[in-house]
Amino acid sequence: MKTMRNLIVVAGLLAVLFASAAAVSTGAGEKPPTVAMKPDIVINDVKVDRISSTATADNVRITVILLNANPITNTGPFKVKLEWNDKPFAAFTQLGSAGVPNLVNDPSMAAMSITRTFDHTVPKGKTFTYRATADFMNQVDEANESNNVEIEAYTAR
Ligand SMILES: [Ca+2]
Ligand SMILES: [Ca+2]
Secondary structure (H helix, E strand, O other): OHHHHHHHHHHHHHHHHHHHHHHHHOOOOOOOOOOOOOOOEEEEEEEEEEEEEOOOEEEEEEEEEEEEOOOOEEOOOEEEEEEEEOOOOOOOEEEEEEEEOOOEEOOOOOOOEEEEEEEEEEEOOOEEEEEEEEOOOOOOOOOOOOOOEEEEEEEOO
């Protein structure tokens, strides 16, 4: 009995599928259906600039510049995080995260990037490495998920 009901449900779904396929193919003269392109969040640059300094440390501002590399796509909301460590191969500690509401790539508009900044203090004589990761919560399904991390080091002298 249950199997019969499942069969009826499957048949119904197939009928809907065929109906929508027919609706697409009757669009004579229209453009062929295009596959929706996925967006691609890219970290364009990570910069570390000294904004002030004391006898013992530099106060730095880390600037993360984000782009969407794929034309005619939107990312929707996602987050970027910034982490740091104070020696090579040491574990990273999260400094902060920031939200981005949307990254549009519209070729008819000027190139659009979004910048997020984080402030930190580096003791004199230390080299800190900063690692930015875009979409670290995997909110956006992208054409390329392997280009979302960028690293930049800073030495306080
Ligand atoms: Ca990406
Ligand atoms: Ca992603």
